Amino acid sequence: MDHRSTPSRIETLAVHGGERRPGPDGSVVFPIYQGTVYTYDDGASYHDIKYIRLNTTPSQKYLHDKIAALEGAEAAVATSSGMAAVTTALHALLKAGDHLIAGDTLYGGTHTFLTEHAPALGWQVTFVDPGKPETFKPALRPNTKAMLVESITNPLMRVARHKDVVAFAKQAGLTTIIDNTFASPVNFRPLALGYDLAFHSATKYLNGHSDLVAGCLVGSKALIERVRETLNHYGGTLDPHAGFLLARGMKTLALRVRAQGTNALALAKSLSAHPKVAGVNYPGLETHPDQKHARELFSGFGGMLSIQLKGGVPAAEKLVASLRIPTYAPSLGGVETLIVRPSLTSHAGMKREERLACGITDDLLRISCGIEAQEDLVEDFRQALDKV
Ligand SMILES: *Cc1c(COP(=O)(O)O)cnc(C)c1O
8 A cells, every 4th residue: 555645543554554455466475586587677877776685676665565565755765674673774875984973872782893893894983872872962973974872772771961962963964863663663763853864673562473583774766775775885785585474463563562561660669668678660650760751752661671679689680580571681672572681792892880870780780671461571470480
């Protein structure tokens, strides 16, 4: 369906956005075009030849339209992973000698890419606290080209001063890039606020079933074309079969993310009232430092929270061992609830002092809420806390 004529509510967009009506041979579900080669259209330029790596085959174009519809974007492109999305975007925007301003608590893979690979590429990077707009201007250099932040940070669920990021970048002439994985387009659509490029690890909420790796980028036609051409050269393209699974997952995105948010809020409230819990980080709680700001920008607070128990590491270990529903595993955004200690997983690569300085203590537990019954999750944590 032409998404200009589709109602704009996210539940409807998730189902109908980008869909072809009628589909090939009348199919309601868009098929998988697995072929790598197509007959040559006279006059097609290199980047428009139909070939999977060039992101131009029918299943890929369908997926791109669906993603663009969900984010309210002019254009989208899928990538083979979330890391392929961010690294390709940076390669499209930066050349040797350019400078990037980046948030200081980025996803571990992004942070490591910027600290370990950017210098060899001749890119300069300055990390700022995206919650402190007064730190932006001092970071600006004559060669600054772009600014990179995340919608909600991991694992403390801090929310950047998004309006200030956009206003600062516009004034300084920078291209803004945002990792919208944690919020998902159900809760936040960064392009509407003025961000230039948004990307996802579609491995997480967009797919939502913990069974594929993918990424995507959304933005204006011109910017996405620039990214797509870079992607075509670097080769981080998504296979149509994985793309089919991603499109299928996306149809239930709104339902899943709402259920995950409801579960996260219920769990956050119940845990913050528990005498054995020292602290709960969830932007939907009154006690969260960014709550007011999150409420203004987001239509929901997401399915991720983190907690600290009064008994430190032994208590955290005991809790994890006593829980029946959550699986002890990294990653996030799937239908099943997961729990993990970021100090041992996502942030294990950081120096301990640096990690502690950002508030990521050894005993911090991060929870990715699934779509199980709210009462079952709350009750499970209660029985596990009784054993701590
Ligand atoms: C997982 C994740 C990534 C990386 O995505 P992959 O699909 O694993 O490459 C990037 N950003 C955030 C916030 C993530 O959670």
